[in-house]
Amino acid sequence: MKKIAAFALATSLLLGVTACSSGDSTKTTVKDDTITLAVWGSSPAETKGLETTVKSFEKSTGKNVKIEVIQDNFQDALTARFAAKNAPDVFYMESFAAPKFIKSGVLADISNDVKNQDDFYQPLLNSFKDKEGKLYAVPKDYSTLALYVNTDLLEKAGYTMADVPSDWEGLLNFSKTLQGKLTKDQAAMVFDTSMARHMSSLIASGLDPVTAEGKADFTSSPKALDYLQSLIDGHKEGYLKNAKIDLGVDWAGAAFGTNKAVMMIEGNWVLSALKTDYPTVKYEALEAPTVNGNKETMTFTVGYAISKDSKHKKTATEFINYMTGDGQKQWSELSGTFPTRQSVADAMKLDEDKVLKAHIEGAKYGTVWSSGVNLPVISGAFDNQFLAALNGDKTVNDAMKAAEKEANDEIARQE
Numbered sequence: 001m002k003k004i005a006a007f008a009l010a011t012s013l014l015l016g017v018t019a020c021s022s023g024d025s026t027k028t029t030v031k032d033d034t035i036t037l038a039v040w041g042s043s044p045a046e047t048k049g050l051e052t053t054v055k056s057f058e059k060s061t062g063k064n065v066k067i068e069v070i071q072d073n074f075q076d077a078l079t080a081r082f083a084a085k086n087a088p089d090v091f092y093m094e095s096f097a098a099p100k101f102i103k104s105g106v107l108a109d110i111s112n113d114v115k116n117q118d119d120f121y122q123p124l125l126n127s128f129k130d131k132e133g134k135l136y137a138v139p140k141d142y143s144t145l146a147l148y149v150n151t152d153l154l155e156k157a158g159y160t161m162a163d164v165p166s167d168w169e170g171l172l173n174f175s176k177t178l179q180g181k182l183t184k185d186q187a188a189m190v191f192d193t194s195m196a197r198h199m200s201s202l203i204a205s206g207l208d209p210v211t212a213e214g215k216a217d218f219t220s221s222p223k224a225l226d227y228l229q230s231l232i233d234g235h236k237e238g239y240l241k242n243a244k245i246d247l248g249v250d251w252a253g254a255a256f257g258t259n260k261a262v263m264m265i266e267g268n269w270v271l272s273a274l275k276t277d278y279p280t281v282k283y284e285a286l287e288a289p290t291v292n293g294n295k296e297t298m299t300f301t302v303g304y305a306i307s308k309d310s311k312h313k314k315t316a317t318e319f320i321n322y323m324t325g326d327g328q329k330q331w332s333e334l335s336g337t338f339p340t341r342q343s344v345a346d347a348m349k350l351d352e353d354k355v356l357k358a359h360i361e362g363a364k365y366g367t368v369w370s371s372g373v374n375l376p377v378i379s380g381a382f383d384n385q386f387l388a389a390l391n392g393d394k395t396v397n398d399a400m401k402a403a404e405k406e407a408n409d410e411i412a413r414q415e
Contacts, residue, residue, distance in 0.1 A: 034064040035312045035319060038081075038088035040074040043272065049335030053327045061322070063315050082106045085309070089316045093137040093305040095127035095370035101305070102128075103373050107136040108306040113317045114138050115325060119341045124301045127368040137303030138324050141337035143267040144362035145197070145297045146355075147171075147286045153262045157181040161284055164263075168201070168289045171263075172230055172239075178262060179239035187241035189263040190252045191231060193390060195382040197265070200298050200367035201227055204291035209378055210371040216378040216407035218400035223292055229396045232389055242390075257281055265289075267300065268359045272336065285358040299366035301340070338363070374411050381407035 039050065054065045068088060070077045075097050081087045082104075093101065101107050111134045117125060120139060128137035149164055157178055165171045175188035182188060191197075195209065202209055207224035211217050219225070234240030241247055243255040253270040255261040257278030264270075265288055274281060288297040304320040306313060323331060324340060329347060332339040338359065339345050351357045371378075385403035388394045394402065 033062070033312075033315060034066065035089040035310075035315050036066045036068055037319070038068045038070055038074075038078060038091035040092060041069055041071045043335075045272070046335040046337065049331050049333075049337075052334055053323060053331040056327055056330060057319060057322045060326075061318060063318065065319065082307075087307040087309065089310040089312050090304055090306055090319060092140075093128070093303045095124075095139075095301045095303070095368050096375065098128050098137060098303070098305075098370060099373045099375070102130050102136050106308055108308045108310065108313060108316075109134050109136060110138065110306060110317065110320070111135040113321070115321050116341075119343050120324075121340060121342060121363040123299060123366060123368050124340050124363065127301060127370040128303050128305075137305035138320050139301045139303045139340040140324055140328075141332065141335070142299055142301035142340055142363060143269055143338065144299050144359045144366050145265050145267055145288050146358035146362065147288055148256060148264050148266055148270070149284050149286065150256060150259065150262050151282045151284055153182075153186075153259060157262070161286075164286065166286065166289055167293075168227070168230070168291045171289045172234055175234065175239040175263070176237065179237075182262070185247070185260060187247065187255065187261045188239040189234075189241075189265075190243050190247070190255045190261040191235075191240050191265065192252065193242060193383065193386055195379040195386075196300075196369055197298060198228075198231075199369070199371075199379075200288075200296040201291045203367055204294035204296040206292075208371075209382065210375055214372045214374045215411060216374075216381060216404045218382065218404045219397070225396055225400065227291065228386070228389070228400070232396055235390055236392075245390075253278075256283075268338065268356070271355070283355075285355040287358045287361055295365050297362035297366040299363060299368045301368060374407075377410050377414070378407045381410070 050067070054067065058064055074092070078091060087106070114135060124139040124142055125135070128139065129135050149161060151161065154160070158181065159178070163174065165174050178188040199209060202224045205221055205224040205227045207217065207221035209217060231240060235242070243249050243252045247255050247260050249255050249258065249260065252261070252264040252266050253273045256264045257274060274283065290296065304323060306316045306320065310316050328339050328341055328344045332344065332348065339348065345360055350360050381403040385399040385406065389396045389399035
């Protein structure tokens with residue numbers, strides 16, 4: 001789930017793919033009983049879950065699925081396959097990457113093919129639609145961010161879970177006080193610097209970084225600048241720390257698991273590491289803190305898409321409906337991922353687990369990491385300039401002005 005796509009090559013190739021994409025995807029010239037499914041390499045649990053659920057589909061339908069694993073640069077490899085006119089029938093599609101593929105015209109419109117669409121968490125489904133509301137992929141699973149608390153460290157500092165605030169401002173004040181009871185190599189809270197982690201907080205502060213025209217906006221909301229300043233201030237004063245920059249570990253999960261952080265806002269992908277690598281750590285999870293009185297979290301989702309020129313669209317459609325329908329419970333239980341259908345989440349009783357519930361609730365209101373074809377450029381500019389502010393090289397205001405200009409200049413260059 002937590003996967004960053006490379007877009008430089010993909011973008012240039014996709015520009016040439018549109019003209020190569022031939023018309024009617026409903027024409028079938030090959031026996032419609034075998035499809036190819038392209039996926040990226042994943043964890044052992046997800047690999048086993050996929051293979052087992054695919055076998056269940058094959059057994060129930062008599063159809064065959066050939067799984068192709070693309071280990072590196074998935075989006076680039078997929079784009080190259082489209083350019084060579086040998087795209088897989090079905091393939092994984094990140095919501096972050098979906099707008100570029102939709103714009104290129106290589107994806108099949110599945111608006112009328114996906115069953116019971118009201119049962120999906122709608123923010124997930126909507127992330128795979130174009131501006132006209134046409135659907136081009138169906139979400140298979142997702143992750144959200146939640147607030148994790150190391151209860152042993154919390155209690156050692158003299159607090160309980162009841163003391164942990166549910167709002168951002170309160171959480172910052174609590175972190176500042178908590179830091180005074182920790183050692184110098186510990187953090188009250190670790191934080192990530194990327195826009196992918198903060199977009200929902202910016203929106204909750206009255207700023208959508210991607211305008212209706214697809215341009216960057218980082219400066220129009222004083223509350224959003226105040227939110228970013230709060231990160232800078234917390235980092236400067238030492239109660240907010242970055243795992244890599246300040247604690248010398250690869251990611252927040254490692255800082256949390258080695259008792260270097262009391263709190264972290266992290267995705268449910270951390271659960272596997274906590275179970276396997278840090279089994280002695282005791283923790284609880286809460287929903288991500290509200291910002292300016294608004295519930296918010298980030299949501300990351302992956303879907304199944306079908307090639308517009310697939311010669312096996314009937315079987316491909318049957319497959320994606322099975323994997324996100326009758327087979328989704330099996331897939332979710334084996335892979336440890338979250339189901340995208342509310343009915344499946346209810347059947348699995350996920351909300352009875354306090355840790356999982358914090359994530360599941362977020363699916364109802366979370367901001368999906370997807371916002372048009374220019375999001376990669378806009379988020380890249382933010383990431384570059386916010387680090388400059390974090391390092392003290394620029395003020396937040398100057399950094400965001402620079403990020404806005406950097407992004408919009410590049411967007412203009414690409415147009």
